[in-house]
Amino acid sequence: MYISLNGTILKSQSAQVSPLSEAFLYGFGLFETIKVVNGKQYFFKEHMKRIKEGCSVLNFELIYNEYILYEYCCKLIEKNQLSNGAIRLSYSKNKDSYILMISSRKNSYNEENYKEGFRLCFADIKRNPHSPIVYLKSNNYLESLLARQNAKKKGFDEAVFLNTYGNICEGTISNIFFVKDNKIFTPDVSCGILAGILREKVLGIIKDRGFESNIGSYEKVQLYDADEVFITNSLMDIMPVCSLGDLKYDIENNTITKTLMKEIKELYNG
Known part of the structure; x- marks a missing residue:
């Protein structure tokens, strides 16, 4: 299984996040879970609107635009050969910067x-x-x-x-x-x-x-x-x-x- 970390696709076991980041220490961040059906992401704009609003509340700067985030998600879907499931986009604080982590999983509902x-x-x-x-x-x-x-x-x-x-x-x-x-x-x-x-x-x-x-x-x-x-x-x-x-x-x-x-x-x- 692969994940996307700050735009770079890595094997999940290879990904590393600082244990001193606010994301790890305090759960200081936001996430969105986006449904994937037949390889297509649904309601992506709505999810991005909500994460932007959340960034405003937390005084985060969203350093990626919507089109780049969509492209990162698409690349991960392709790499993991995900047809039906979910993309989880997490955006968290890391001292003076941010951690963007995107993962994927199957949909557990049957x-x-x-x-x-x-x-x-x-x-x-x-x-x-x-x-x-x-x-x-x-x-x-x-x-x-x-x-x-x-x-x-x-x-x-x-x-x-x-x-x-x-x-x-x-x-x-x-x-x-x-x-x-x-x-x-x-x-x-x-x-x-x-x-x-x-x-x-x-x-x-x-x-x-x-x-x-x-x-x-x-x-x-x-x-x-x-x-x-x-x-x-x-x-x-x-x-x-x-x-x-x-x-x-x-x-x-x-x-x-x-x-x-x-x-x-x-x-x-x-």
Whole structure:
């Protein structure tokens, strides 16, 4: 397996990063995960827009332009012969300079996942909507990793954060939507969530299809009362949710989720 380090393609075991860099010591950096389908990168401009916004918050200078970054990603896809999977672009602080590391991997989601749906639970950790970090795709990802590890130990696929006010936030690796009486709901960004690329795509489809959408603050009881629940991220696209704790959802009849899943697939086919 090869990676790209500051634009140079190397075998992954040969790559070296200074242990004194802020990236290593503090997780001081940003990353984006870009879906690759049939060798093509999807929503690259949207990912670059988000990383530029993140650089502004962290007072980073993005020393590579979008076209160079795209070229680096293309070269790595070709070198690793990646047809379907993901590119992970990480941009981190290294004293007076920066580390650009691009890696690739296969997409771990399979047809069985979508058929069975994901099992969710609530995380014990609360999101702080006043922290600027929750709105960034930050390398400092320990909080989410811990919550997801705890969920996995209990037999769940994903954990859902509530914020410090008790409102629904997001998953450790996903944004969350729910359906009640044919109306679609999702937490507002101000609740303390990362504005996912797929979240925005889904909201666009919802608007185009004429579904009623509601973006706001919601309590956990509303998830238990939902007719359908699904989660999104750039690799899974839309994943149906089959359960929340001990509560089961009827994913055989989640017609809105299935409609949106079909629409998302058309983005790749088109």
